[in-house]
Amino acid sequence: MPQSFFMFSGPTSHIHFVISEMNSEGNSLGVNASTYRGMRGEDTTCILQPGDHPFIKAVSYIPYQYAREMNWNDIQKKNPVEDVSADLYEKLRDGARRSDFFPRKLLKYVLWVIFVV
Secondary structure, eight states, rough: EEEEEEETTTTTEEEEHHHSSTTTTEEEEEEOOOOOOTTTTOHHHHHHHHTTTTTOOOOOOGGGGGGGGEHHHHHHHSSEEOOHHHHHHHHHHHHHEEEEEEEEGGGGGGGOOOOOO
16 A cells, blocks of 8 residues: 655655655655645645544645655655555545646556557
């Protein structure tokens, strides 16, 4: 099951989620959650409610513009806190595919590839 972990993002520690499988280079995609304040510029594509994850205590959003590749070995050294449910995992991945803020160069981590024969 995908993981969550705490890591510093700027001056404070934020919950982060792994939203992809590890690729052949040992990298996965990580995103963080931030408290939603209703300010202009906040990405409302994926809003999390308290209870969506044990560490989400207030309405939160995923600032997809800060999504980044992370080496799986480095992720394992962080402070893992909780597995992510399958529903939340898909909600986070779906948000990445739909967000106007998500870095296009990272779409390879969240797109489904369909081969037609």
